[in-house]
Amino acid sequence: DAETLNTIKQEILDQLITDILLEEFIDKQGLVVAPEEIEREVNQIRSNITGNQKDAGQSLEKVLAAIGSNMGEFKRSIKHSLALGKYFNNKIDDKTLEKYFDGNKSLFNGESVKVCHILIDTRNMKIQEELSHTLEQIKSIKREIDKGAAFDEMAKKYSNCPSAQNGGDLGFIQRKGNLAKSFLDTAFSLRVGQISEPVQTEYGYHLIKVTEKKEGVNVKFGDVKQKARLAVLDEETLKLLSQLHKAAQIVI
Numbered sequence: 001d002a003e004t005l006n007t008i009k010q011e012i013l014d015q016l017i018t019d020i021l022l023e024e025f026i027d028k029q030g031l032v033v034a035p036e037e038i039e040r041e042v043n044q045i046r047s048n049i050t051g052n053q054k055d056a057g058q059s060l061e062k063v064l065a066a067i068g069s070n071m072g073e074f075k076r077s078i079k080h081s082l083a084l085g086k087y088f089n090n091k092i093d094d095k096t097l098e099k100y101f102d103g104n105k106s107l108f109n110g111e112s113v114k115v116c117h118i119l120i121d122t123r124n125m126k127i128q129e130e131l132s133h134t135l136e137q138i139k140s141i142k143r144e145i146d147k148g149a150a151f152d153e154m155a156k157k158y159s160n161c162p163s164a165q166n167g168g169d170l171g172f173i174q175r176k177g178n179l180a181k182s183f184l185d186t187a188f189s190l191r192v193g194q195i196s197e198p199v200q201t202e203y204g205y206h207l208i209k210v211t212e213k214k215e216g217v218n219v220k221f222g223d224v225k226q227k228a229r230l231a232v233l234d235e236e237t238l239k240l241l242s243q244l245h246k247a248a249q250i251v252i
Contacts, residue, residue: 003238005158006160008177014236017245017248018241018245019076019080021241021244021245021248022080022083022084024242025240025244026080026083027084029087031083031086031087033079033082033083033086037082038078038082041078041082042060042074042075042078045060045184046060049063060074073117076135083113084233084237084240085233088233088236088237089099089231090092090191091236092232092233094225096232097196097221097225097228097229097232097239098215098221098228099230100228100232101221101224101225101228102221104175104231105216105219106175106188106216107175107176107227107231108216108219108224108227108228109178109216109217109218109219110174110214110216110217111175111188111213111214111216112172112173112174112175112213112214112215112216113172113173113187113188113190113210113212113214114169114171114172114173114210114211114212114213115169115170115171115173115187115208115209115210115211116151116152116163116167116168116170116208116209116211117155117159117161117163117168117183117205117206117207117208117209118138118141118154118155118158118159118161118164118168118206119159119160119161119204119205119206120134120137120138120150120158120159120160120204120205120206121161121202121203121204122134122203122204122205123202123203123204126209134204134205135198135205137158138198138205138206141154141158141207142195142197142198142207145207146195151167151168151195151207151209151210152167152168152169152172153167155168156168160204164204168209168214169211172188172212172214175188176231179201180201180202180203182199182200182201183199183201183206183208186199186208187208187210190208190209190210190211192210192211192212192213193209193210193211194209194210195207195209196209
């Protein structure tokens with residue numbers, strides 16, 4: 001439908017803008033990535049696919065096609081990743097990594113929580129009046145639950161997420177996941193049985209309930225140092241991209 005097509009167009013446009021901004025940044029910083037460095041990474045990923053039983057018989061090209069990508073885009077992504085790795089390499093020392101690890105152990109120790117949520121979707125809302133009305137709606141749902149209404153029944157009745165049919169159940173989630181940071185931060189701050197106040201993400205307003213917790217295992221910095229480096233690199237890259245977008249003069 002038209003809405004889906006517009007979403008896809010916007011995602012493609014956003015990616016093109018990001019690619020252009022990164023190319024400009026890499027050039028300005030004098031960051032050089034040799035073709036053989038890119039090929040080394042490509043060959044390593046080919047090897048990983050070949051050795052993975054789940055992907056047996058698949059080529060890298062087939063895997064890329066399956067996710068709507070191609071080798072040119074993939075190599076450009078590798079170039080950006082390697083260049084940013086070089087840029088941040090001297091800025092991320094062991095002291096920085098250990099400090100990050102100490103403050104984010106739940107990212108590395110396997111801690112997880114089982115959550116249900118109610119989502120009121122705001123992605124198609126353009127004016128503040130609509131957003132304000134939606135916020136009042138989810139606050140009203142919260143009041144009903146506080147008075148004794150069953151969370152799962154309210155999810156089935158009101159939630160716009162596909163999980164509504166299961167009472168809003170999303171299953172177990174880990175601290176390092178694909179969900180929005182505000183959602184994850186809230187979920188991991190709740191006690192079992194506790195229900196959050198409304199939480200806003202790019203999708204809309206959520207009410208989150210934690211129904212079960214699994215404690216993480218004891219983990220040492222030395223065992224997850226590389227994972228910590230990747231996590232810090234991800235965060236620093238997102239900050240950089242945000243800064244580049246804000247500073248850019250984008251005319252469409």
